[in-house]
Amino acid sequence: MSIACDTCVVRNRAICSVLDTDELVALNRIGRTRTISAGQTLMWEGEDSALVANVLDGVLKLSTGTEDGREQIVGIVYPADFIGRPFGARAQQTVTALTEARVCVFARGDFDAFAREHPALEHKLLQRTLTELDRARHWMLLLGRKSAMEKMASFLLEMSERLVQNGCTPDAGPLDRFALPFGRQQIADILGLTIETVSRLLTKLKNDGVIDLPSRREVTILQRDILRHRAG
Amino acid sequence: MSIACDTCVVRNRAICSVLDTDELVALNRIGRTRTISAGQTLMWEGEDSALVANVLDGVLKLSTGTEDGREQIVGIVYPADFIGRPFGARAQQTVTALTEARVCVFARGDFDAFAREHPALEHKLLQRTLTELDRARHWMLLLGRKSAMEKMASFLLEMSERLVQNGCTPDAGPLDRFALPFGRQQIADILGLTIETVSRLLTKLKNDGVIDLPSRREVTILQRDILRHRAG
DNA sequence: CGTGGCATTGATGTGGCTCAACGATAGTGG
DNA sequence: CCACTATCGTTGAGCCACATCAATGCCACG
Numbered sequence: 001m002s003i004a005c006d007t008c009v010v011r012n013r014a015i016c017s018v019l020d021t022d023e024l025v026a027l028n029r030i031g032r033t034r035t036i037s038a039g040q041t042l043m044w045e046g047e048d049s050a051l052v053a054n055v056l057d058g059v060l061k062l063s064t065g066t067e068d069g070r071e072q073i074v075g076i077v078y079p080a081d082f083i084g085r086p087f088g089a090r091a092q093q094t095v096t097a098l099t100e101a102r103v104c105v106f107a108r109g110d111f112d113a114f115a116r117e118h119p120a121l122e123h124k125l126l127q128r129t130l131t132e133l134d135r136a137r138h139w140m141l142l143l144g145r146k147s148a149m150e151k152m153a154s155f156l157l158e159m160s161e162r163l164v165q166n167g168c169t170p171d172a173g174p175l176d177r178f179a180l181p182f183g184r185q186q187i188a189d190i191l192g193l194t195i196e197t198v199s200r201l202l203t204k205l206k207n208d209g210v211i212d213l214p215s216r217r218e219v220t221i222l223q224r225d226i227l228r229h230r231a232g
Numbered sequence: 233m234s235i236a237c238d239t240c241v242v243r244n245r246a247i248c249s250v251l252d253t254d255e256l257v258a259l260n261r262i263g264r265t266r267t268i269s270a271g272q273t274l275m276w277e278g279e280d281s282a283l284v285a286n287v288l289d290g291v292l293k294l295s296t297g298t299e300d301g302r303e304q305i306v307g308i309v310y311p312a313d314f315i316g317r318p319f320g321a322r323a324q325q326t327v328t329a330l331t332e333a334r335v336c337v338f339a340r341g342d343f344d345a346f347a348r349e350h351p352a353l354e355h356k357l358l359q360r361t362l363t364e365l366d367r368a369r370h371w372m373l374l375l376g377r378k379s380a381m382e383k384m385a386s387f388l389l390e391m392s393e394r395l396v397q398n399g400c401t402p403d404a405g406p407l408d409r410f411a412l413p414f415g416r417q418q419i420a421d422i423l424g425l426t427i428e429t430v431s432r433l434l435t436k437l438k439n440d441g442v443i444d445l446p447s448r449r450e451v452t453i454l455q456r457d458i459l460r461h462r463a464g
Numbered sequence: 465c466g467t468g469g470c471a472t473t474g475a476t477g478t479g480g481c482t483c484a485a486c487g488a489t490a491g492t493g494g
Numbered sequence: 495c496c497a498c499t500a501t502c503g504t505t506g507a508g509c510c511a512c513a514t515c516a517a518t519g520c521c522a523c524g
Contacts, residue, residue, distance in 0.1 A: 119351035137306035143375035144424025192376025
């Protein structure tokens, strides 16, 4: 097997970016790339944590659920993001692909050992984890204290910022038009709402001229300032 | 100044536990202990992140809020826990003492530099941060998908587990009787409810014989299995 | 041209919020 | 020691935002 990493699309953004060529060769030896089709699950909540991975391409969701089937999406994972629970026996979330996705997977034990020998990698992972923690806590404010409309507006704004795909375009700022990688039910699962409420809110925003909905999965933000105002 | 660390109550549980005596001396040199009275705020959301700290004693809350004054508590911090945002310019949460508290504080820059030179410390911090992230995400399920009663029951169960203070008693299991470090409003801010709802739920649980409320801040769990059942 | 999976829309119900009053408790100063 | 007051908690009545239940519409697929 040759070194895939030097042609890797996320080489300069994933946690691997802190490794030099030799280290990358070593890391590459213990990993392999894998393609996941939309809807397929990579790991299950509660199962023991056998894998960790870097996302090369596609979008995945992290979710937890109650026994009676209610689901909450607790994180969205994009290219260059890290997946899984190193140094821990159990996966705490289910990881499912929302689009077709390519990931670079490692056996958790192998990765743990490698990471412990490469402090720079652990440092990068720590930084990412701290950022994710801040993001998760910020989302808790949305879930616990915001109204349905505030949730929806906040969601659309965040999406328009996070979907700025790193195309080689230099920092284009938030997008005014983008395709959501989610269906309505999944938006509901992100915001802690029902699918009907999500639908009603979107059509209301459309009728009010704040956004447009060219197709089921596309959104155009027409009046960003008003949307921000509605985000609470 | 002498080494306070060797008599530190959290010496074996805080992140410092991975340091040897010499390293501890060095760390001690850049830190100092500080007492915070109940209700006092140690750092503010959005302010630049000047401090990090270890909690020696007491309980603190992490919170975020909307512009119009709604608050969400996003984390509770106990002795041996770590506070603050290393390697990042801005504090994302407000940190406020709920009880009188003693913390071991460091200038963020000093701590960052020290941590980068001590991979074992960063590793420990990474583990903690990963655990906190799992906890935060789990809490998102509660905030987004659980009913008020399920939130309350989950909260009481979690408290009975986390307040098992490490008295030198060997692993006593969850407590059936404990004092909450929170008033009703703060419970509401943790669960994303109003104070009135919190009050009604507690008296309902009491009337149903599931718990008892000996005083304002004390709780006795009488029927843990039923409480678990109501936690959803 | 059906068929099945999403999405929208409407009618109705209800859990938890809001507003308002009252009660309990702890601290304070006479 | 007790009245006084501020703070916190409890309780009730009413309402509203969002859930629930139930049709209907829209495509994309064979």
